[in-house]
Amino acid sequence: xxxxxxxxxxxxxxxxxxxxxxxxxxxxxxxxxxxxxxxxxxxxxxxxxxxxxxxxxxxxxxxxxxxxxxxxxxxxxxxxxxxxxxxxxxxxxxxxxxxxxxxxxxxxxxxxxxxxxxxxxxxxxxxxxxxxxxxxxxxxxxxxxxxxxxxxxxxxxxxxxxxxxxxxxxxxxxxxxxxxxxxxxxxxxxxxxxxxxxxxxxxxxxxxxxxxxxxxxxxxxxxxxxxxxxxxxxxxxxxxxxxxxxxxxxxxxxxxxxxxxxxxxxxxxxxxxxxxxxxxxxxxxxxxxxxxxxxxxxxxxxxxxxxxxxxxxxxxxxxxxxxxxxxxxxxxxxxxxxxxxxxxxxxxxxxxxxxxxxxxxxxxxxxxxxxxxxxxxxxxxxxxxxxxxxxxxxxxxxxxxxxxxxxxxxxxxxxxxxxxxxxxxxxxxxxxxxxxxxxxxxxxxxxxxxxxxxxxxxxxxxxxxxxxxxxxxxxxxxxxxxxxxxxxxxxxxxxxxxxxxxxxxxxxxxxxxxxxxxxxxxxxxxxxxxxxxxxxxxxxxxxxxxxxxxxxxxxxxxxxxxxxxxxxxxxxxxxxxxxxxxxxxxxxxxxxxxxxxxxxxxxxxxxxxxxxxxxxxxxxxxxxxxxxxxxxxxxxxxxxxxxxxxxxxxxxxxxxxxxxxxxxxxxxxxxxxxxxxxxxxxxxxxxxxxxxxxxxxxxxxxxxxxxxxxxxxxxxxxxxxxxxxxxxxxxxxx
Amino acid sequence: xxxxxxxxxxxxxxxxxxxxxxxxxxxxxxxxxxxxxxxxxxxxxxxxxxxxxxxxxxxxxxxxxxxxxxxxxxxxxxxxxxxxxxxxxxxxxxxxxxxxxxxxxxxxxxxxxxxxx
Numbered sequence: 020x021x022x023x024x025x026x027x028x029x030x031x032x033x034x035x036x037x038x039x040x041x042x043x044x045x046x047x048x049x050x051x052x053x054x055x056x057x058x059x060x061x062x063x064x065x066x067x068x069x070x071x072x073x074x075x076x077x078x079x080x081x082x083x084x085x086x087x088x089x090x091x092x093x094x095x096x097x098x099x100x101x102x103x104x105x106x107x108x109x110x111x112x113x114x115x116x117x118x119x120x121x122x123x124x125x126x127x128x129x130x131x132x133x134x135x136x137x138x139x140x141x142x143x144x145x146x147x148x149x150x151x152x153x154x155x156x157x158x159x160x161x162x163x164x165x166x167x168x169x170x171x172x173x174x175x176x177x178x179x180x181x182x183x184x185x186x187x188x189x190x191x192x193x194x195x196x197x198x199x200x201x202x203x204x205x206x207x208x209x210x211x212x213x214x215x216x217x218x219x220x221x222x223x224x225x226x227x228x229x230x231x232x233x234x235x236x237x238x239x240x241x242x243x244x245x246x247x248x249x250x251x252x253x254x255x256x257x258x259x260x261x262x263x264x265x266x267x268x269x270x271x272x273x274x275x276x277x278x279x280x281x282x283x284x285x286x287x288x289x290x291x292x293x294x295x296x297x298x299x300x301x302x303x304x305x306x307x308x309x310x311x312x313x314x315x316x317x318x319x320x321x322x323x324x325x326x327x328x329x330x331x332x333x334x335x336x337x338x339x340x341x342x343x344x345x346x347x348x349x350x351x352x353x354x355x356x357x358x359x360x361x362x363x364x365x366x367x368x369x370x371x372x373x374x375x376x377x378x379x380x381x382x383x384x385x386x387x388x389x390x391x392x393x394x395x396x397x398x399x400x401x402x403x404x405x406x407x408x409x410x411x412x413x414x415x416x417x418x419x420x421x422x423x424x425x426x427x428x429x430x431x432x433x434x435x436x437x438x439x440x441x442x443x444x445x446x447x448x449x450x451x452x453x454x455x456x457x458x459x460x461x462x463x464x465x466x467x468x469x470x471x472x473x474x475x476x477x478x479x480x481x482x483x484x485x486x487x488x489x490x491x492x493x494x495x496x497x498x499x500x501x502x503x504x505x506x507x508x509x510x511x512x513x514x515x516x517x518x519x520x521x522x523x524x525x526x527x528x529x530x531x532x533x534x535x536x537x538x539x540x541x542x543x544x545x546x547x548x549x550x551x552x553x554x555x556x557x558x559x560x561x562x563x564x565x566x567x568x569x570x571x572x573x574x575x576x577x578x579x580x581x582x583x584x585x586x587x588x589x590x591x592x593x594x595x596x597x598x599x600x601x602x603x604x605x606x607x608x609x610x611x612x613x614x615x616x617x618x619x620x621x622x623x624x625x626x627x628x629x630x631x632x633x634x635x636x637x638x639x640x641x642x643x644x645x646x647x648x649x650x651x652x653x654x655x656x657x658x659x660x661x662x663x664x665x666x667x668x669x670x671x672x673x674x675x676x677x678x679x680x681x682x683x684x685x686x687x688x689x690x691x692x693x694x695x696x697x698x699x700x701x702x703x704x705x706x707x708x709x710x711x712x713x714x715x716x717x718x719x720x721x722x723x724x725x726x727x728x729x730x731x732x733x734x735x736x737x738x739x740x741x742x743x744x745x746x747x748x749x750x751x752x753x
Numbered sequence: 754x755x756x757x758x759x760x761x762x763x764x765x766x767x768x769x770x771x772x773x774x775x776x777x778x779x780x781x782x783x784x785x786x787x788x789x790x791x792x793x794x795x796x797x798x799x800x801x802x803x804x805x806x807x808x809x810x811x812x813x814x815x816x817x818x819x820x821x822x823x824x825x826x827x828x829x830x831x832x833x834x835x836x837x838x839x840x841x842x843x844x845x846x847x848x849x850x851x852x853x854x855x856x857x858x859x860x861x862x863x864x865x866x867x868x869x870x
Contacts, residue, residue: 067792106862256859281855652805699806753842753856 049087051117053079053099056382056425061467063121066101070094071108107381108328120382120425144463144471144495145234146505146548146565148172150227156704156749157647157658157693161265161273161295163224163249164216168691169660171603171617171643172229173247175216176636178523180718180732180739181345182360182400183312184213190231190244190567190599191621191637195520196513196542198234198242201249202333204370204390205239209440210409211366211394213522218339218366220293222263222275223320225250232546232567233491233509236459236475237417237430240489243511243542243569244597251335254279254287254324260752267745269311270299285327291320302348303741304714306722308732310740312345312360332373339366347725358725360400360526368392382428383420389413400525401725405518407442426467431460434479444518444531453514454482469497479512484539487512501552507567508545515540515575517588523733524586528726529579534589542571546599560606571595574625579635579670581628584728593626597634615645633668636736638686640665659692667736684736687713705746712742782811785833787822790846791815796864803843807831 053063062083069076075091087097095112104121111117140147150170158168164185167173178184187194199207199215207215230246238246257279265273272295279289297314304310318339325332344352346359370390377383395408417432438453461475476490491509498504518531525531546567553560574591581587603617619641623634642663649656667684693706715737721729791800797815800822804813809830815822824836840847844856844864857865 100862100865104862106865259855281858652802654805697806699808753859 047089049089049097049111049115049117051085051087051097051111051119053083053085053101053119053121054425055104056120056122056428063101063104066099066104066119066121068097068099068119071096071098109381110379122381141503141550141552143230144473144493144505145507146231146546146550146563148229148231150229152224152226153653155221155224155226156695156702157656158221158691161221161263161275161293162217163219163221166221166224166227169615169645169647169658170229171615171619171645172231172601174641177735177739178213178733179526180735181308181312181526182213182362182522183314183343183345184522185216186212187216187247188637189229189247190544190546190569191597191623191634192244192569193520195515196243196511196569198238198246199249200238200246201251202335202370202372203238203248204372204388205241205413206249206368206390206392208241209394209411209438209516210396210407210442210519211392212516212519214341214343214362214364217295217316217341218318219249220273220275220291220295220318222261222277222293223251223291225252225257231548231565232507233493233511233544234507235473235493236461236477236489236491236509237415237432239434239436240457240477240479240487240512243513243540243544244567251320251322252277252279252289252291254289254322254333255281255326257289258751258753260750262750263747265745265747267743269297269301269740269743271295271297271311271314273747285325287324287326289320289322291322293318293320300348301740304718304739306717306719307347308358308719308722309345309348309350312343314341314343316341329376329378330373332371334369334371336369337367340364358401358730360398362396362398364394364396366392366394368394380420382425385419386415386417388415388417400522403445403525405442405444405522405525407440407519409441410437410439412437426465428463428465429461430463430475431458433458434477440516442516442518449518451483451514455479471495481539484514503550504547505550506547508543510541510543512539512541517575517577521577521586521588523735524577524579527720527731527733528728529584529586529731529733532585532587534587536590537575537588538573538590540571540575541573542569544569555606558607558610560604562602562604564602565600567597567599569597569599571625576625576627578627580630580632591626593629594631595625596623598622611649611651613645613647613649615643615647617643619643635670636667636684636734638665638667638684654697655695656697657692657694659690662689663687664689664736669734669736671734684715687737689713689738700751702749702751703746704748705744708743708745709738709741713738714741715739781827782825783828784823784825785836787824787837787840787847789815789820789822789840790852791817791820791822791864793817793863795861796845799860799864800840800843800845803839804836807836807839810836 053066055061055063064079064081064083066079067076068085070092072093073091077085077087079085096108096110098108099119100106101121107119109119150166154169155166158165164175167175174188175185178186189197195212207218228248232245234242234246257277259279261277263275274294276292281287295314295316300309302309320337323334341364343362347357350357350359352361372388374384374386391412393410397406413436415432415434417430419430421428434457436455440451442449457477457479459477464472473493479487481487489510489512494506496504544567548563548565551562571591574595576589576591578587600620601617605615607613621637621639623637624631625634644661646659665686669682669684671682688711690710691708692710693704695702695704718735718739720731720734721727724730794817797817800815801813804810804824809827811825813824837847837850841850841853842856844852844860846852
C-alpha cells in the first residue's frame with residue numbers, strides 16, 4: 020500500500036515543517052541541555068524546565084534537550100527540577116542556549132518506596148548507610164545512643180556499671196576514632212566524649228549518615244574508623260510542633276518539644292527542647308549499686324536558616340546542663356562512707372554555615388563553616404576527682420568548582436582549629452593548647468557511567484606535633500547498575516584524651532599511670548565493600564559485605580592486663596590493628612515485612628607490654644537480626660531486633676589477689692521489640708528492651724568492697740538492668 | 754383525577770428524594786474526585802498517605818497523569834470540604850483551593866508543581 024516515496028514524504032513533511040517553523044523562531048527560543056554532575060555528559064531525561072514565576076514548563080527529551088519560548092517568560096530565569104537532584108535557578112539573560120548541570124541531592128532521596136529510603140546509598144563514593152527518621156522511631160527514644168539500635172554497623176556499649184556512660188564502636192574501634200559531626204560540623208569531641216551520646220536527643224535528629232572507613236579530608240584529619248553525621252531538623256522543613264513524651268519502668272522520663280516557624284520568605288527557625296529525668300533508685304541485680312545513675316538533663320537547640328537562592332546560611336546554638344549521680348543505693352553527694360560517682364556538665368556550642376553559589380554556575384560555590392564550643396565538667400569517681408574544661412573553635416573555607424567540565428570537580432580550602440584542654444585528675448593537672456592551621460584539596464573524577472574517584476589530601480601545621488599530612492582515596496566502581504564495588508584508603512591522625520576516653524577505668528580501684536611523652540595517634544585504614552541490589556519476587560533487597568583493616572603507627576595503649584590494680588597509658592610499642600568483616604542482607608519478604616540480618620567478625624589486637632593480646636571487651640562474633648512489620652501507610656508498626664554477642668576477653672590482671680575471676684565473658688542474646696500505632700497527628704508506642712531479661716552476673720567485681728583493691732565496675736559486657744518496658748507518645752503538627 | 758395524578762406524582766417524587774436522602778445520610782461509601790497539583794509518583798504516596806490518616810476515608814487513589822485524586826469516604830464522618838482542606842494541608846492544590854504554603858515548601862523538590870517562589 021505504501022510506496023517508499025510516500026513513506027519518505029511522511030517523515031519529510033513534518034521535518035520540513037519544523038525546520039520552516041524553527042528558523043524564523045530561533046531567536047525567540049531558549050534551547051538547552053540538562054546533564055548530571057556525577058556522570059558528566061549523561062543527559063537527565065524528563066527533568067522539568069520552567070520559566071521562573073510562570074506555569075510555562077517543558078520536560079527534557081531522551082538526550083536531555085529542551086526548548087522554551089522567550090515569549091512565555093516573566094523574568095530571565097529558568098528553574099530546573101528533577102527527582103533526586105537539587106533544583107536549580109539559572110539566569111539566561113542574553114543567552115540562546117544553556118547547559119544545566121544538576122547536582123544529585125546529598126540527602127540521598129533517590130529511592131523512595133512508601134516512605135522508606137534505601138538504607139545503603141547507591142550513589143555516594145563512600146560506603147554509606149542511612150538511618151532514616153522512620154528507623155529512628157523504631158527504637159526506644161530518646162538520644163543518639165539508642166538511635167543505633169536497629170543498625171548493624173555501629174554498636175553501642177555501656178562503658179561501666181555505675182556512671183551510665185555509653186560509647187559507640189565502629190570497625191571494632193572505640194567511638195573516639197569515629198568522627199562525630201552534626202550537619203557536617205565536628206561536634207562533641209575531646210572531653211565531651213564520655214557522655215556525648217546523651218547530648219543529642221533523638222527528637223533533634225532528622226537522619227543519620229554512617230560512613231564506614233576513610234571518608235573525605237574536608238572534615239579534618241581525625242576520623243580513622245569512619246564518620247557519623249547527624250542531620251538535625253531543618254528549620255525550613257521541620258514540623259511546626261512536635262511533642263514527644265516517654266517513660267519506662269526504671270523511672271526514666273523524657274520530654275521533648277520542637278517548634279518550627281517560617282519567620283518570613285527567607286528566614287526560618289526551629290527551637291528544639293529536651294529534658295531527661297531519672298530520680299528513682301533501683302537495684303534489681305541486688306549488688307548494692309544502682310542499676311542506672313540518677314540523671315537530670317536540660318538541653319536546648321536553636322537553629323536559624325536564611326535562604327535566598329544563591330545565599331544559604333545556617334546558625335545554631337546549643338546549650339545543655341546535665342547532672343548525674345550513680346553508685347551505691349545509699350550514696351548521697353558528698354558522702355564519704357558510700358561509693359558513688361557524680362558529674363555535672365555544662366556545655367554551650369554554636370555554629371554557622373554560609374554558602375554562596377555563583378550566578379549561572381551552579382557547580383561553583385564557596386562556603387564558610389565555623390563553630391565554637393565551651394565544655395565544663397566537674398566529676399567525682401569514688402574518692403577520685405576528675406574535672407575539666409575545653410574550649411574549641413574551628414573555621415573552614417571551602418571552594419568548589421570544575422576543571423573544564425563536570426567530569427573533573429574539585430574542592431579546596433583552608434582551615435584553622437583552636438583547642439584548649441584542661442584536665443585535673445586527683446592532684447595531677449593536664450593542659451594542652453592546640454593551634455592548627457591547615458590546607459586541603461580534594462579532586463573528584465567521574466567518567467560518564469561507572470567510575471568515581473575521590474582523591475584528597477590535607478596538610479596541617481600542628482603547633483605541638485609538627486606537620487601532619489593526611490592523604491585519602493575513595494573509589495567507586497559500578498560493575499552493573501546493581502553491583503557496586505568501593506575501595507577506601509587513607510590516614511587519620513588524632514590527639515588522644517586518655518582519661519576522657521577511659522572513664523570506665525575511673526570506676527575501679529585501678530591507678531592511672533601515664534608514661535612521659537605521649538604522642539598523637541596515627542593510623543592507616545584500608546578497606547572495601549561490595550553491594551548487590553536485587554529484586555526477588557518483585558520485592559527489593561540488598562546484600563552488602565565489607566572488610567576493613569586498620570593499622571596503627573602510634574596509639575595510646577590503655578594496658579589493664581600487665582599490672583593488677585593499674586591502667587597504664589603508653590605509646591604503642593609493637594603492633595596494633597583491627598580487622599573487621601561484616602555481611603548484611605536486607606529483603607522485604609512480604610509486603611510490609613522487612614528482614615535485616617547481619618554477621619560481624621572482629622579481630623582487634625595490640626601489643627601490651629611486649630605481648631600481643633586481644634583488646635578487651637570486643638567480641639569476635641556477632642549476629643544481628645531485625646524484623647520490621649508495617650501495615651499500609653505505617654498505621655501499625657512492629658519491630659523486633661535480636662542481637663547475639665559472642666565471648667569477649669576481659670582485662671583481668673595476671674595477679675588477681677586470690678579472687679576468682681573469669682578470663683572471658685559469656686555469650687548472650689538481647690531482644691528488643693516495639694509496637695506503634697499512628698493516627699493523623701498522634702502516634703503511640705510501647706516496647707520492651709532486653710525482652711529475655713538477660714543480666715550479666717555480678718557486673719561489678721568485689722561490689723561489697725568498693726574502696727578495696729579489687730573493686731572494678733568497668734568489666735561490663737552485658738545488660739545490667741534486665742528487662743525494661745517503656746511507652747510514649749509523639750504528637751506532630753506539620 | 755388530575756389532582757390525584759399530581760398528588761401521586763408528588764408522593765412518588767418525595768419518596769424518591771427521601772430514599773436518596775436516606776441513602777446519603779446512611780452514608781455508604783461516597784466518591785469524590787479532586788483535581789490536585791500532584792506531579793509525580795512520590796506525590797501519589799504522600800497524598801494517599803495523608804488521605805489514609807483522614808477520618809472517614811475508606812480509600813484513595815491518585816492518577817498521576819490526570820492529577821485526579823479519587824477518594825472514597827463515609828459522608829457521616831467527613832465531607833468534601835474537609836477532604837479538600839486535607840489535600841491542601843499535604844501541600845497540594847485541591848480544585849480551586851491553593852496548597853498551604855509551608856506544607857508545599859516542605860515537599861520534596863520533585864513534588865513541587867513547577868516553580869512558584
